[in-house]
Amino acid sequence: MDFALTEEQELLQTTARDFLQQECPITVVRNLETDEKGYSPEIWKKMADLGWVGLTFPEEFGGIGGSFLDLVLIIEEIGRAVLPSPLFTTTVLGGQLLMEAGTQAQQQEYLPKIAAGEWIMSLAFVEPNGLYDGNAIETTAKPGNEGYVLNGTKLFVENAHIANTLICVARTGPVAYREGSLTLFLVDPHTSGVSINALKTISHDRVYEVVFDNVWVPQESRLGPLNAGWPFLAKVLDHGKIALCAEMVGGAQRVLEMTTQYAKERVQFGSPIGRFQANSFKLADMATLIDGARFLTYEAAWRLSEGLPATKEAAMAKAYTNEVYRQATNDGIQIHGAMGFMMEYDLQLYFRRARALEANLGHSDFQREIVAQEMAL
Structure with missing residues (x-):
């Protein structure tokens, strides 16, 4: 039984470690803790240029077509360097959801920009009840004006302050249907009715309360089928x-x-x-x-x-x-x-x-x- 990484994976991991040691010494991490953005756009762009941000995306969308294990090796090195970056919310959560549930048009619109380091995403999932469970979703999305109207509160939304797009998990059917009535929506955080408030944490990471107050989104912002987002x-x-x-x-x-x-x-x-x-x-x-x-x-x-x-x-x-x-x-x-x-x-x-x-x-x-x-x- 061979548990060894391939030569390519070892090279990828070594390259990531060398890059982070050079570009992200611990002094940079300390400075980013007090920085308003909470991450370095310069380092983020270099990560994108290295192909990390779009590593798992298909080549037709600006990615490399690498495996998720390849990405995990890079994230391990990021953890070693304690580098704060939008990679988790943008590539692992946002990008993966687009690949899994997005239409061809949605993938074409967002994935190339993500891979180029030009677009940041975040997932608005957990609510004030604190449960990472689809059955606990109380945020609603009701049909209105040829689209949907979102109402609800999300907590611990990482990088919401710098996100270009939020993916909101909302209930579009009866509560009795539990996870069978959840739908995903792509939301511009600058839309009228969206408010973003910083939360204080022990790690000084950038997490936020996001409130949706009668936020209208068009039909084409729905990500995946109706009532089948879970x-x-x-x-x-x-x-x-x-x-x-x-x-x-x-x-x-x-x-x-x-x-x-x-x-x-x-x-x-x-x-x-x-x-x-x-x-x-x-x-x-x-x-x-x-x-x-x-x-x-x-x-x-x-x-x-x-x-x-x-x-x-x-x-x-x-x-x-x-x-x-x-x-x-x-x-x-x-x-x-x-x-x-x-x-x-x-x-x-x-x-x-x-x-x-x-x-x-x-x-x-x-x-x-x-x-x-x-x-x-």
Whole structure:
């Protein structure tokens, strides 16, 4: 059984790491935390020029036609560098939804602009009830004026302030139909009735409350069939979970490297602290857990790349990797001592990022429920 990456994939991963080390040193990350945009348009354009933004798009739409596993390798390196960028919301969520549910005209309109780094998208899904569940959608879209009128509130909409297009999940049928009455809509965030309000988070990431107050959208803005948006969204959420896992694996790996190096250099009682069993065992466990998370992530990404169902595998990876990244940052800070929590030290960047990624698309217990359902329990 061969788990090795291909030569092309190894080269892709190495190229991504070299690029991020050069273009995104930790000083850039710190500056972006206080930047109004929250990302670097210059780095974003360079990522697009390298083909990352349209990596999984067909060549006819300006992409490269790469696999989702290829994209996961890049996202892992982005997690290692803790680079804030719109790649997750634009390529993984928005672009994938367009490929899954979009018409030829919609794909032709948006995918080339996304691949060129000229268009940013975001998904408006979760609501004030906080559930990443299609049954929990309360936002409505009712027919009106040869289009639809949207009303409702969405929370934790990433990059809404810079998005050119939002994909809104709304209910277009009776609540009793549950997930069978959901429809996806492409919405211009500058449309009358859309308001965007920043939310404060521990990780300083850019997430927003988006309110739709009698927002009219035309018929051609509907993405996919009426009342049949959930199957497309559910599949893309699997992609999203795996992408988040890749980012967490990259971050956890960097935490392990930073902490291991510190444990070798920090001397107490005449010996490097890494030689003390209390610390060495933590680091050994960290290395073991991260490898497990990586292989779960790669397996799920491979399944999606091969067109195989991966709902269970994506949930398994997310449940496990959530806890691996959290534990890695906890143990990293404990080994570093008080300096691990100092804002001047880099470890706190990963600690805070781990908490944001853990909550995104559902915490571990939510994922375990999905795994249990897939096991017919």
